[in-house]
Structures are given as structure tokens and as C-alpha cells.
Amino acid sequence: MQKIAYVNGSFVPGEQAMVPVTDRGFLFGDGIYEVTSVIDGRMVDNELHLARLQRSLGEIRIAMPAPLERIREIQHELIRVNDLSEGMVYIQVTRGAAERDFVFPAADVAPSLVMFTQQKNLVGAPSGVKGLKVMTFPDLRWTRRDIKSVNLLAQVIAKQAAAEAGCNEAWMLDGEMVTEGGSSTAYILTANDTIVTRPRSTMTLSGCTCAALQTLIVERGLKLEERPFSLAEAKAAKEAFATSATTLVAAVVEIDGEAIGDGKPGPVATELRRLYVERARAS
Ligand code: PDD
Numbered sequence: 590m591q592k593i594a595y596v597n598g599s600f601v602p603g604e605q606a607m608v609p610v611t612d613r614g615f616l617f618g619d620g621i622y623e624v625t626s627v628i629d630g631r632m633v634d635n636e637l638h639l640a641r642l643q644r645s646l647g648e649i650r651i652a653m654p655a656p657l658e659r660i661r662e663i664q665h666e667l668i669r670v671n672d673l674s675e676g677m678v679y680i681q682v683t684r685g686a687a688e689r690d691f692v693f694p695a696a697d698v699a700p701s702l703v704m705f706t707q708q709k710n711l712v713g714a715p716s717g718v719k720g721l722k723v724m725t726f727p728d729l730r731w732t733r734r735d736i737k738s739v740n741l742l743a744q745v746i747a748k749q750a751a752a753e754a755g756c757n758e759a760w761m762l763d764g765e766m767v768t769e770g771g772s773s774t775a776y777i778l779t780a781n782d783t784i785v786t787r788p789r790s791t792m793t794l795s796g797c798t799c800a801a802l803q804t805l806i807v808e809r810g811l812k813l814e815e816r817p818f819s820l821a822e823a824k825a826a827k828e829a830f831a832t833s834a835t836t837l838v839a840a841v842v843e844i845d846g847e848a849i850g851d852g853k854p855g856p857v858a859t860e861l862r863r864l865y866v867e868r869a870r871a872s
Pocket of ligand 1: 624769770771772773774794795796797798799832833834835
């Protein structure tokens with residue numbers, strides 16, 4: 590079946606989904622994106638993703654390209670026409686197409702809105718079920734990592750290095766400290782059974798999956814501490830895991846070739862993955 594995408598007001602076959610070469614997302618990485626997972630044909634934590642889209646756009650002074658209500662409608666329409674049961678809906682907003690100039694274009698240049706779906710095995714993904722192998726890599730990004738910018742070069746390089754080493758994810762390092770995964774939030778479970786992840790700041794992207802999972806962690810009566818943790822702490826942890834819209838919750842079984850715990854997905858990460866999927870299916 591021909592996949593349908595949405596580009597600036599029109600639903601078009603995927604191969605005709607195009608933006609001009611002068612689009613500022615293409616020239617400058619001057620744009621924002623969001624990824625919402627779809628399970629059983631339904632979006633998961635979508636309101637959190639739409640709120641973060643609005644926030645990121647506000648931080649770099651790009652106007653919302655359409656009312657939220659309309660963006661939500663387009664998401665539903667794309668899921669419907671593409672008959673998407675499991676995978677993701679992608680949204681990208683850029684500052685629009687204009688003559689190349691670093692300075693913002695004139696106010697009459699409209700932001701560009703592109704959306705498409707991608708089919709992906711999420712719940713049964715082997716890396717999610719068997720656990721992730723992680724490789725560490727220096728965090729080469731800018732200092733506004735809270736903005737979900739389409740500038741992903743540092744993450745592309747880190748994740749490519751990880752893939753070449755036979756790993757599923759890169760954990761990025763600021764000195765000795767883990768910031769986050771190339772495209773996921775990082776957690777450890779300490780010896781005293783406390784789940785540790787970074788607090789909200791400009792140093793990392795605040796994950797929507799993380800926000801939703803924190804509610805489950807608290808409901809479950811597990812201890813949660815929001816603070817940075819070091820690579821040494823992660824390697825010595827009882828468990829480690831990662832979350833994202835596409836990873837859901839996945840155990841980390843290895844970091845830089847060293848097994849975490851017994852090298853198998855730990856009980857806490859396994860239970861949190863089960864609970865998260867159960868909640869997504871029930872919503
Ligand atoms: N990435 N940290 C980074 C750097 C990310 O790129 C992502 C998401 C996350 C987790 O955020 P969330 O739980 O809201 O998905 C954390 C998406 C999935 C991507 O780039 O494909």
C-alpha cells in the first residue's frame with residue numbers, strides 16, 4: 590500500500606511528500622520534531638508530546654503551524670489512511686522556506702508542517718524484550734538539549750558508533766556523568782533499590798515516556814531519585830534501563846561490554862515495561 594504523508598496542508602503519497610531545498614530545516618536544522626508511538630492503532634502519551642512540541646517551538650520562536658486540535662486530527666487521519674497498528678507518528682515543524690539567511694525570515698514566511706507515519710515493531714522488538722546493549726560516547730551536543738531540535742548530528746554520530754560496535758543505543762557522557770541515550774532517557778536502579786534518572790533541566794531532553802513512567806513508578810511504591818549519575822555508578826548498578834516513545838521501557842543489559850547485573854533484563858525494568866505497555870493498551 591502506498592503510504593500517505595501530510596505536507597503543508599495536503600495529504601500526499603509518500604514519494605510526493607516534499608519541501609523546497611530552501612526549507613530552513615534542511616539548510617539550518619532550524620526546526621522541531623516529535624515522535625509519538627502508536628500501539629493497537631492508538632497514540633500513547635500524545636498530549637505530552639504535543640505539549641512538548643508547543644514548548645520547543647516557543648523556545649525558538651517558531652509559531653504553531655496549525656492549532657493543536659488540527660495537528661491531532663491529522664495524526665489520527667494518517668494513522669487511519671495508513672492503517673497503522675504499531676509504529677510511530679512523526680511531526681516536524683520548521684521555520685519555513687526562505688532565501689538563505691541566518692536571521693529569521695520575514696513574518697509572512699509560514700512555518701512548514703510535515704507529518705508521516707512509520708510502521709515499527711515496538712512491544713515485541715527484540716532489543717526491548719532481550720535488553721539493550723549500550724556503548725558510551727561523548728555528548729557532543731549544544732547546551733539547550735531540552736529543545737527537541739532536528740539538529741541530531743551528535744546523536745547520529747553516537748548511535749552510528751554504537752551500531753558499528755554491535756550495540757543498540759549510545760549513552761552520552763558529559764565527563765564521567767551520563768546525560769542520556771542518543772534517543773532515550775537513561776535510568777539506573779541502585780543497590781538500595783532506588784531508581785535514579787536526571788531531573789528536568791537544559792542538559793537533557795525531558796522525556797514524555799519518562800514523565801508517564803514516573804507516575805507508574807510512584808504508584809508502584811518504588812523509590813525514585815532525580816539526580817545525575819556517573820558511568821561507574823551505572824556499571825555497578827543492580828539494573829539499568831532506558832525509555833523513549835519507540836523503545837517504550839527497555840532494560841540495559843550491557844554497557845561498554847560489561848554486563849549489568851547478571852546480564853539479563855532485571856525484574857524492575859521488566860515489570861515497568863509490562864506496566865507501561867499495559868497502560869498504553871488500556872488508554
Ligand atoms: N527520541 N532523549 C533524547 C535525546 C531523545 O531523542 C528522546 C526521544 C528521548 C525520550 O523522549 P520521549 O520519551 O519523549 O520519546 C530522550 C525520539 C524517540 C526520536 O528521536 O526518535
